[in-house]
Amino acid sequence: MAGSISVSGGRFSISADFAQLRMLADALETALPTIRDAARSALRTLTDPALAPPALLDPLGAAEVAAAAGRTIATTGAVLAECTLLAAGLRAAATCYENADDLSGRWAPLMRAIRQLPGAVAASLPHLLLARGGAEPVAVLAGARVFAEHDPDLAAPLLDVLSSATPGPLPPGSALYLPDRSLSPIAGHARGLANFYSDGRPLVSRRSGEPSDDGAGPPRGVADLLRGLSCRDDSTTSGRIDIRFVTHTRPDGASTRSVIVDLPGTKDWNLLDRHNRNVADLTTNLRAVGNEQTTYEYGVVAALLASGVGADEPILLVGHSQGGLVGARLAADLAASDRFRITHLLTAGAPIGLVDIPSQVQVLSLENAGDIVVGLDAADNRSRPNQITVRTSRTASTFGARHSLTGAYLPAARDVDAAGDPSVDAWVSGAGAFLTGDGIETRAFQIDRQP
Amino acid sequence: MTVSEQTISALARSLDQAAVQLRHARARVRDRALICQWQSPAATEFAARLQSALGGFGVTAGRLEKTADALRRHEGTASSRAIAAARVAATADALVRPVHLIDLL
Numbered sequence: 001m002a003g004s005i006s007v008s009g010g011r012f013s014i015s016a017d018f019a020q021l022r023m024l025a026d027a028l029e030t031a032l033p034t035i036r037d038a039a040r041s042a043l044r045t046l047t048d049p050a051l052a053p054p055a056l057l058d059p060l061g062a063a064e065v066a067a068a069a070g071r072t073i074a075t076t077g078a079v080l081a082e083c084t085l086l087a088a089g090l091r092a093a094a095t096c097y098e099n100a101d102d103l104s105g106r107w108a109p110l111m112r113a114i115r116q117l118p119g120a121v122a123a124s125l126p127h128l129l130l131a132r133g134g135a136e137p138v139a140v141l142a143g144a145r146v147f148a149e150h151d152p153d154l155a156a157p158l159l160d161v162l163s164s165a166t167p168g169p170l171p172p173g174s175a176l177y178l179p180d181r182s183l184s185p186i187a188g189h190a191r192g193l194a195n196f197y198s199d200g201r202p203l204v205s206r207r208s209g210e211p212s213d214d215g216a217g218p219p220r221g222v223a224d225l226l227r228g229l230s231c232r233d234d235s236t237t238s239g240r241i242d243i244r245f246v247t248h249t250r251p252d253g254a255s256t257r258s259v260i261v262d263l264p265g266t267k268d269w270n271l272l273d274r275h276n277r278n279v280a281d282l283t284t285n286l287r288a289v290g291n292e293q294t295t296y297e298y299g300v301v302a303a304l305l306a307s308g309v310g311a312d313e314p315i316l317l318v319g320h321s322q323g324g325l326v327g328a329r330l331a332a333d334l335a336a337s338d339r340f341r342i343t344h345l346l347t348a349g350a351p352i353g354l355v356d357i358p359s360q361v362q363v364l365s366l367e368n369a370g371d372i373v374v375g376l377d378a379a380d381n382r383s384r385p386n387q388i389t390v391r392t393s394r395t396a397s398t399f400g401a402r403h404s405l406t407g408a409y410l411p412a413a414r415d416v417d418a419a420g421d422p423s424v425d426a427w428v429s430g431a432g433a434f435l436t437g438d439g440i441e442t443r444a445f446q447i448d449r450q451p
Numbered sequence: 452m453t454v455s456e457q458t459i460s461a462l463a464r465s466l467d468q469a470a471v472q473l474r475h476a477r478a479r480v481r482d483r484a485l486i487c488q489w490q491s492p493a494a495t496e497f498a499a500r501l502q503s504a505l506g507g508f509g510v511t512a513g514r515l516e517k518t519a520d521a522l523r524r525h526e527g528t529a530s531s532r533a534i535a536a537a538r539v540a541a542t543a544d545a546l547v548r549p550v551h552l553i554d555l556l
Contacts, residue, residue, distance in 0.1 A: 017487070020483075020486055023486075024484055027479055027480045030479070031477075031480055034469075035473065035476070035508075037472065038473050038511055038515055041465045041515065042466065042515065042518060045462050045518060045522060048462060051458075051459070051462075054459070054525060054526065054533075057528070057532040058525055061528045061529065064524075064525065065521045068517050068521045069518045072511065072515055072517075075511045075514055076511050078507060079508060082500070083504050083507075086497070086500055086501060089497065093497065
């Protein structure tokens with residue numbers, strides 16, 4: 001059964017409207033000096049001393065010129081005032097709509113959380129009763145798990161409130177209210193916790209004989225891209241990534257390449273290992289949520305260099321969960337580099353709300369209903385013309401199932417392909433370099449962390 | 452009495468140039484406005500105001516051109532009158548000069 005989707009951001013979204021309103025305001029403001037110049041020209045005509053002798057010879061003509069110039073100055077003044085007011089009004093309207101939209105987006109999960117609260121309390125009550133006031137930790141944990149599964153939307157606001165209430169060196173406030181995501185207390189706390197763990201240096205090696213999705217041919221849509229990622233994500237080995245070259249043969253026989261990088265999610269949740277060799281671990285999660293570069297990222301860059309990816313070859317990063325977060329960080333960190341050209345990012349179940357992704361990268365993020373991972377940053381994704389977030393509805397009873405790449409996000413991606421949303425279709429069309437190839441070749445790499 | 456034709460022509464040219472630039476600016480703003488999707492209801496009000504502002508661009512450009520035309524006509528009339536006055540002065544001078552000759556003779 002197909003699930004429903006809701007889309008925010010993108011080229012046809014109301015956020016694009018905001019950007020267009022601002023651009024129109026810019027265009028009006030750019031016209032202001034031209035209008036002022038017109039007024040100056042008319043004023044010069046009125047005041048030029050060279051016109052005094054001809055005025056004596058042709059007083060009627062001089063009066064006509066004076067009247068025409070006077071009328072021009074009056075009209076110019078009116079247009080100048082109208083354009084100035086209009087530009088200011090358009091700018092103010094864009095900001096007001098944006099703030100209202102942002103606020104409703106931030107409060108919506110909280111409202112959902114409050115609605116789900118009675119059901120969550122009822123479901124977890126038996127476990128909590130059996131916990132005997134905390135004397136049975138297993139029952140407490142089971143109760144907490146059942147509670148969170150029945151009210152997943154509570155996680156983000158709870159994290160937000162808890163982190164905001166904690167005193168620390170970061171500015172007070174909450175990601176719920178702070179417009180500047182870099183000030184988010186969540187990011188600060190994640191950075192603080194990451195200090196307990198060593199991120200080391202990357203050790204990258206090529207792996208041959210790995211299973212790949214090449215047999216299915218080059219991808220044609222969002223679901224095909226996630227299927228390719230799932231092929232690598234199925235591997236339980238931590239730190240394995242794919243670099244896939246999509247080839248296009250031109251009519252003259254020459255061929256061009258575009259590059260897809262598959263970044264799987266977290267594979268190792270070991271809290272106690274402070275020097276973990278696996279990069280797909282908690283250390284990477286904490287550093288990435290804290291908006292810091294990671295060894296996983298360095299490893300991906302090293303693999304791109306080792307694969308001989310050219311500076312002019314477009315790159316699409318595809319990531320699930322932690323992989324999406326690392327992809328978002330790569331897109332942000334490589335924006336200023338002219339060595340690689342990241343043009344697109346596709347994430348599934350990744351908390352990328354705190355990452356400031358550059359405007360030249362076209363982002364499509366899938367967030368499944370009840371997936372607690374996407375709310376771990378306590379910040380909604382930005383809604384921009386270049387950043388689309390699709391909320392999917394592949395519901396399941398457990399956390400794992402709602403976050404699963406193959407169980408939830410792959411079917412959700414098929415819903416996205418079938419939905420025909422104009423913003424998503426524009427993204428797919430813009431990603432033509434990756435989705436219209438005539439051949440594909442996968443190279444697998446292993447990234448390990450060296451102490 | 453002379454008419455500074457160079458100055459008047461320069462003034463008229465600058466008015467024409469300002470009108471052309473204003474029309475270009477109007478086209479740029481109009482093109483940008485056409486890209487807007489105008490999804491929100493309040494934007495309709497802005498669209499109406501923008502229409503009025505764009506009309507103002509056109510009216511101003513038209514008046515600049517009319518001012519330039521009036522200036523050129525004025526220049527032409529004043530110049531021809533200056534020439535006519537000079538001719539009258541020359542004729543008068545020519546008429547007066549023989550009288551002087553007769554007096555001398």
